[in-house]
Amino acid sequence: MxxxxxxxxxxxxxxxxxxxxxxxxxxxxxxxxxxxxxxxxxxxxxxxxxxxxxxxxxxxxxxxxxxxxxxxxxxxxxxxxxxxxxxxxxxxxxxxxxxxxxxxxxxxxxxxxxxxxxxxxxxxxxxxxxxxxxxxxxxxxxxxxxxxxxxxxxxxxxxxxxxxxxxxxxxxxxxxxxxxxxxxxxxxxxxxxxxxxxxxxxxxxxxxxxxxxxxxxxxxxxxxxxxxxxxxxxxxxxxxxxxxxxxxxPGRSKILVTADTDWREHLDTIVDSISHQGGVACINATTVLVEGDPGPLAEAIAERLETIPSLPPEDEKAVLAVQPLAAAQGIESFLLARAKGTKAWLGGDGVVGELGDGSAVLRPAVHQLDRPDADQAGIELPFPCVWVGPWTAEAGTAPLRDSLVVTVLSGDDALVDRLLDEPSISNVYRGDHPTYWIRPGVPxxxxxxxxxxxxxxxxxx
The missing domain is CATH 3.40.605.10 (Aldehyde Dehydrogenase; Chain A, domain 1)
Incomplete structure (x- = not known):
């Protein structure tokens, strides 16, 4: 220089x-x-x-x-x-x-x-x-x-x-x-x-x-x-x-939807929890568990996230984070290697969106898991990357451990009690509250x- x-x-x-x-x-x-x-x-x-x-x-x-x-x-x-x-x-x-x-x-x-x-x-x-x-x-x-x-x-x-x-x-x-x-x-x-x-x-x-x-x-x-x-x-x-x-x-924040709740009524909150602030924060949702078939929810999330445009960070309409191209390619390689065995609804062929100036947008990824305790559920990456899996009452709170935030969409008071009693869960939000909710004065x-x-x-x- x-x-x-x-x-x-x-x-x-x-x-x-x-x-x-x-x-x-x-x-x-x-x-x-x-x-x-x-x-x-x-x-x-x-x-x-x-x-x-x-x-x-x-x-x-x-x-x-x-x-x-x-x-x-x-x-x-x-x-x-x-x-x-x-x-x-x-x-x-x-x-x-x-x-x-x-x-x-x-x-x-x-x-x-x-x-x-x-x-x-x-x-x-x-x-x-x-x-x-x-x-x-x-x-x-x-x-x-x-x-x-x-x-x-x-x-x-x-x-x-x-x-x-x-x-x-x-x-x-x-x-x-x-x-x-x-x-x-x-x-x-x-x-x-x-x-x-x-x-x-x-x-x-x-x-x-x-x-x-x-x-x-x-x-x-x-x-x-x-x-x-x-x-x-x-x-x-x-x-x-x-x-x-x-x-x-890492925050490994999560969302749980039980069978008594229609996830369609909360899709905005679920998607927003994943993509808010480019998905780079520890309070973004990285795992969504649903009681029942996770496929329809994973598909709906993917349809929403797929429409987000790839723009440079200074653009007022930008939503997604940008990395130097080599760094973005490294993250993509890691994701593709670790996602093997899952069903990709979005990002299965890659997440790098080149901008043509040496940088790249990290585009969203949605992968479906076959069980709530799959290894991938613990992976947190610095962009909207979410693992959607099944949950059962028998699985209990174990798949939700080690979470900074758990948003629980459920009418089950006893489940909320158990989540609050779990030492490795820092914050519990019940109802239609995104995982990134925070204000001065609360921990x-x-x-x-x-x-x-x-x-x-x-x-x-």
């Missing part, structure tokens, strides 16, 4: 304890066609070590000040030009780089703005009813639980497939943690803009940081924190389960505050 070409790229520098830091080690961030868009500076491990130490030495803002600063940050994030990018230009850039449709980026970034505005409310929804948030409360004169942090420094290994997850870690700031974010190289624009907005709103450089780095530096980010949040696949979940790192893995995968906080008894004179 020539010097002139390099200077034309958006510069994304680390945001360390002494402000913006321009590292000599820089990596190019391309869009889905392979065209260079930005240069991301990667800081060395020693820089990370010193930055994490600075976070540990820092003092958090008082509660009222940090809640007010978060609210201001939401407005700055959405209204101001940051590092030369206006809000609409930023969102268009995210769409072109991540491949997520522009309409989805708008929805996700509006949710980040809303999450910043409501972080004080949402974070404290996890506080136990019997606890207070300040030991100075009159309740501690008689003895009371006080809700306190489990540490002081929180680290985030951010996801790059969707801007939405950046709304979650704002709650850690609301609760008084100092936060370090290691951005994804795939889409670093959202965390860079958000951390900058937080600093402009009143958080100190030593209270919230952006630390782009390599794998060794990424490990150092986690070592330097008390608690962490990491996004990834099953291997990430296995690696960090039960540790001081909270893994966020996504439990409240983040359940992980970040604990109660201590305090009694004083």
């Amino acid at each position: 020539s010097r002139q070409e390099s200077e034309a790229l958006i510069a994304l520098d680390a945001l360390g304890p002494n402000g913006s830091y321009r590292s000599r080690n820089r990596t190019v961030v391309p869009d889905v066609t392979g065209r260079p868009v930005a240069e991301l500076g990667l800081v060395p491990t020693l820089f990370v070590t010193r930055a994490m130490a600075a976070l540990r030495r820092a003092q958090s803002l008082p509660a009222e000040e940090r809640i007010a600063a978060l609210s201001r940050a939401g407005r700055i994030f959405a209204e101001e030009t940051i590092d030369g990018l206006g809000y609409e230009e930023y969102r268009l850039t995210v769409a072109r780089v991540s491949g997520v449709p522009i309409s989805v980026v708008r929805e996700a970034t509006a949710a980040i703005e809303d999450a910043a505005e409501q972080a004080g409310f949402a974070a404290y929804q996890a506080q136990p009813a019997g606890a207070v948030s300040d030991w100075r409360s009159d309740a501690t004169l008689r003895g009371s639980a006080v809700w306190t942090r489990r540490g002081q420094v929180f680290a985030v290994h951010a996801a790059g497939n969707h801007p939405g997850p950046h709304s979650l870690w704002l709650e850690a700031l609301a609760l008084g943690y100092r936060v370090a974010v290691r951005p994804s190289r795939r889409e670093p624009f959202t965390p860079h803009r958000l951390v900058t907005a937080l600093r402009l709103a009143g958080f100190g450089d030593d209270q919230v940081m952006l630390l782009p780095t390599d794998h060794a530096g990424a490990d150092e980010v986690l070592r330097g924190a008390d608690l962490g949040l990491v996004y990834g696949g099953d291997e990430v979940v296995r690696k960090y389960a039960g540790s001081n790192i909270l893994p966020q893995g 996504h995968d439990s409240y983040l505050g359940e992980f970040l906080m604990r109660t201590k008894t305090v009694i004083r004179d």
Whole structure:
């Protein structure tokens, strides 16, 4: 790359304890066609070590000040030009780089703005009813639980497939943690803009940081924190389960339709749960189980999904996510290999829709299973790919385990009870509610505050 070409790229520098830091080690961030868009500076491990130490030495803002600063940050994030990018230009850039449709980026970034505005409310929804948030409360004169942090420094290994997850870690700031974010190289624009907005709103450089780095530096980010949040696949979940790192893995969200419910009355919700936001999120439905013959439902889903057009991510009518062609072909090969033995209603010959510019749309796939516990029912892919299978009362809740969300379309109260009692199911939606339903103040995968906080008894004179 020539010097002139390099200077034309958006510069994304680390945001360390002494402000913006321009590292000599820089990596190019391309869009889905392979065209260079930005240069991301990667800081060395020693820089990370010193930055994490600075976070540990820092003092958090008082509660009222940090809640007010978060609210201001939401407005700055959405209204101001940051590092030369206006809000609409930023969102268009995210769409072109991540491949997520522009309409989805708008929805996700509006949710980040809303999450910043409501972080004080949402974070404290996890506080136990019997606890207070300040030991100075009159309740501690008689003895009371006080809700306190489990540490002081929180680290985030951010996801790059969707801007939405950046709304979650704002709650850690609301609760008084100092936060370090290691951005994804795939889409670093959202965390860079958000951390900058937080600093402009009143958080100190030593209270919230952006630390782009390599794998060794990424490990150092986690070592330097008390608690962490990491996004990834099953291997990430296995690696960090039960540790001081909270893994966020595949959602494997599901829909169950029992025989007392006519799926035709809920087809809009079923299809929308599969395809909403391009099917890239952990709260998209990846498996639909129906009591009875799954064929007619699979056929109806396929007929709906087949009509979605293949468009570039910046097109206002785009629905499906876009990947670089080679990446899309790799996903297609994986799907075709794993789908052997199923009945393909859609996508059986492939899911790659080339756009002619080096990128490709991942088109929907619908496969019918012959049993509810088929291996394929546990496969989650970053596009509208759904496995439709039979379910029986005898199968019970076992095929629905390990789900972030289960939408159950049934009049059976006892079944809902069993789903709620199943520890590996995080959320249960009964009735005509899509699997992607969420709002500030309700838990996504439990409240983040359940992980970040604990109660201590305090009694004083």
